[in-house]
Amino acid sequence: MLPRALLAKFILKPSTVSPFQFNQQRALHSRNKKALEFIAKGWNALKEVDRVIDYSDPKHSGIVSLLRTAKENFELALEADNTNTHARYWLSRLHMKYPVPGANKAVGAALLVEAAEMGDPEAQYALGCHLRVENDYVQSDQQAFYYLEKAVDQVLFTFWVLYI
Secondary structure (H helix, E strand, C coil): CHHHHHHHHHCCCCCCCCHHHHHHHHHHHHHHHHHHHHHHHHHHHHHHHHHHHHHCCCCCHHHHHHHHHHHHHHHHHHHHCCCCHHHHHHHHHHHHHCCCCCCCHHHHHHHHHHHHHCCCHHHHHHHHHHHHHCCCCCCCHHHHHHHHHHHHHHHHHHHHHHHC
Protein backbone atom coordinates (compact mmCIF):
# COMPACT_ATOMS: atom_id res chain seq x y z
CA MET A 1 0.00 0.00 0.00
CA LEU A 2 2.79 2.37 0.78
CA PRO A 3 4.39 2.14 -2.67
CA ARG A 4 1.06 2.97 -4.33
CA ALA A 5 0.66 6.04 -2.15
CA LEU A 6 4.13 7.18 -3.15
CA LEU A 7 3.48 6.47 -6.82
CA ALA A 8 0.22 8.39 -6.68
CA LYS A 9 2.15 11.51 -5.69
CA PHE A 10 4.41 11.24 -8.71
CA ILE A 11 1.82 10.29 -11.31
CA LEU A 12 1.24 13.16 -13.66
CA LYS A 13 -2.11 14.79 -13.26
CA PRO A 14 -3.98 16.28 -16.21
CA SER A 15 -2.56 19.67 -16.97
CA THR A 16 -4.69 22.78 -16.72
CA VAL A 17 -2.38 24.51 -19.18
CA SER A 18 -3.82 24.72 -22.66
CA PRO A 19 -1.49 24.02 -25.57
CA PHE A 20 -2.84 27.20 -27.21
CA GLN A 21 -1.15 29.33 -24.55
CA PHE A 22 2.25 28.38 -25.87
CA ASN A 23 1.26 29.37 -29.39
CA GLN A 24 0.19 32.78 -28.12
CA GLN A 25 3.52 33.27 -26.40
CA ARG A 26 5.33 32.21 -29.55
CA ALA A 27 3.24 34.65 -31.57
CA LEU A 28 4.01 37.41 -29.07
CA HIS A 29 7.70 36.64 -29.38
CA SER A 30 7.58 36.67 -33.18
CA ARG A 31 5.66 39.99 -33.19
CA ASN A 32 8.22 41.53 -30.85
CA LYS A 33 11.07 40.16 -32.96
CA LYS A 34 9.52 41.55 -36.14
CA ALA A 35 8.98 44.92 -34.45
CA LEU A 36 12.63 45.00 -33.39
CA GLU A 37 13.69 44.29 -36.97
CA PHE A 38 11.61 47.22 -38.21
CA ILE A 39 13.04 49.47 -35.49
CA ALA A 40 16.58 48.50 -36.46
CA LYS A 41 15.89 49.33 -40.12
CA GLY A 42 14.32 52.67 -39.21
CA TRP A 43 17.12 53.52 -36.80
CA ASN A 44 19.76 52.74 -39.45
CA ALA A 45 18.00 55.07 -41.88
CA LEU A 46 17.93 57.82 -39.24
CA LYS A 47 21.58 57.24 -38.47
CA GLU A 48 22.39 57.80 -42.13
CA VAL A 49 20.25 60.95 -42.19
CA ASP A 50 22.08 62.31 -39.14
CA ARG A 51 25.39 61.58 -40.85
CA VAL A 52 24.65 63.59 -44.01
CA ILE A 53 21.95 66.15 -43.13
CA ASP A 54 24.41 68.83 -41.97
CA TYR A 55 26.25 68.71 -45.31
CA SER A 56 23.33 68.76 -47.70
CA ASP A 57 19.91 70.20 -48.31
CA PRO A 58 17.28 68.68 -45.95
CA LYS A 59 14.88 68.56 -48.91
CA HIS A 60 17.30 66.46 -50.98
CA SER A 61 15.60 63.41 -52.47
CA GLY A 62 18.08 61.00 -50.84
CA ILE A 63 17.39 62.41 -47.38
CA VAL A 64 13.64 62.48 -47.95
CA SER A 65 13.66 58.84 -49.05
CA LEU A 66 15.67 57.84 -45.96
CA LEU A 67 13.25 59.73 -43.72
CA ARG A 68 10.29 58.02 -45.40
CA THR A 69 11.98 54.66 -44.92
CA ALA A 70 12.55 55.39 -41.23
CA LYS A 71 8.95 56.56 -40.74
CA GLU A 72 7.50 53.55 -42.53
CA ASN A 73 9.63 51.13 -40.51
CA PHE A 74 8.70 52.70 -37.17
CA GLU A 75 5.03 52.63 -38.15
CA LEU A 76 5.34 48.99 -39.22
CA ALA A 77 6.99 48.22 -35.87
CA LEU A 78 4.00 49.73 -34.08
CA GLU A 79 1.63 47.72 -36.26
CA ALA A 80 3.55 44.54 -35.45
CA ASP A 81 3.70 45.25 -31.70
CA ASN A 82 1.60 48.14 -30.45
CA THR A 83 3.16 47.97 -26.99
CA ASN A 84 6.69 48.66 -28.21
CA THR A 85 7.81 51.87 -26.54
CA HIS A 86 11.01 52.21 -28.58
CA ALA A 87 9.08 52.42 -31.85
CA ARG A 88 6.77 55.00 -30.28
CA TYR A 89 9.71 57.07 -29.03
CA TRP A 90 11.62 57.01 -32.32
CA LEU A 91 8.50 57.81 -34.34
CA SER A 92 7.81 60.76 -32.03
CA ARG A 93 11.37 61.97 -32.45
CA LEU A 94 11.01 61.64 -36.20
CA HIS A 95 7.86 63.80 -36.18
CA MET A 96 9.34 66.43 -33.90
CA LYS A 97 12.92 66.78 -35.14
CA TYR A 98 13.19 65.85 -38.81
CA PRO A 99 11.63 67.35 -41.96
CA VAL A 100 9.68 64.20 -42.78
CA PRO A 101 6.91 64.45 -45.36
CA GLY A 102 3.68 64.37 -43.35
CA ALA A 103 5.40 65.22 -40.06
CA ASN A 104 3.12 66.57 -37.37
CA LYS A 105 4.53 67.97 -34.13
CA ALA A 106 1.25 67.32 -32.29
CA VAL A 107 1.37 63.64 -33.27
CA GLY A 108 5.02 63.55 -32.22
CA ALA A 109 4.21 65.07 -28.85
CA ALA A 110 1.35 62.62 -28.30
CA LEU A 111 3.59 59.66 -29.17
CA LEU A 112 6.29 60.98 -26.84
CA VAL A 113 3.84 61.29 -23.94
CA GLU A 114 2.50 57.78 -24.63
CA ALA A 115 6.00 56.29 -24.70
CA ALA A 116 6.92 58.10 -21.48
CA GLU A 117 3.74 56.91 -19.76
CA MET A 118 4.46 53.36 -20.93
CA GLY A 119 7.80 53.52 -19.12
CA ASP A 120 10.45 54.15 -21.78
CA PRO A 121 13.32 55.96 -19.99
CA GLU A 122 14.56 57.73 -23.16
CA ALA A 123 11.06 59.07 -23.78
CA GLN A 124 10.71 60.13 -20.15
CA TYR A 125 13.99 62.02 -20.33
CA ALA A 126 13.11 63.65 -23.67
CA LEU A 127 9.66 64.64 -22.42
CA GLY A 128 11.12 66.10 -19.23
CA CYS A 129 13.60 68.13 -21.29
CA HIS A 130 10.87 69.35 -23.65
CA LEU A 131 8.64 70.38 -20.77
CA ARG A 132 11.49 72.12 -18.96
CA VAL A 133 13.31 73.86 -21.81
CA GLU A 134 11.12 74.18 -24.88
CA ASN A 135 7.84 75.10 -23.26
CA ASP A 136 7.99 78.88 -22.70
CA TYR A 137 4.31 79.55 -22.17
CA VAL A 138 3.39 76.87 -19.67
CA GLN A 139 4.70 76.49 -16.15
CA SER A 140 5.46 72.81 -16.32
CA ASP A 141 8.50 72.46 -14.06
CA GLN A 142 6.80 69.94 -11.76
CA GLN A 143 5.83 67.69 -14.67
CA ALA A 144 9.30 68.04 -16.17
CA PHE A 145 10.99 67.00 -12.94
CA TYR A 146 8.50 64.16 -12.52
CA TYR A 147 9.47 62.63 -15.88
CA LEU A 148 13.18 63.33 -15.35
CA GLU A 149 13.06 61.58 -11.97
CA LYS A 150 11.25 58.59 -13.48
CA ALA A 151 13.92 58.30 -16.18
CA VAL A 152 16.75 58.54 -13.66
CA ASP A 153 15.11 55.99 -11.36
CA GLN A 154 14.81 53.49 -14.22
CA VAL A 155 18.39 54.00 -15.34
CA LEU A 156 19.69 53.70 -11.79
CA PHE A 157 17.58 50.59 -11.18
CA THR A 158 18.89 49.02 -14.39
CA PHE A 159 22.44 49.88 -13.36
CA TRP A 160 21.85 48.43 -9.90
CA VAL A 161 20.38 45.19 -11.28
CA LEU A 162 23.11 44.71 -13.89
CA TYR A 163 26.20 45.68 -11.93
CA ILE A 164 25.54 45.09 -8.27
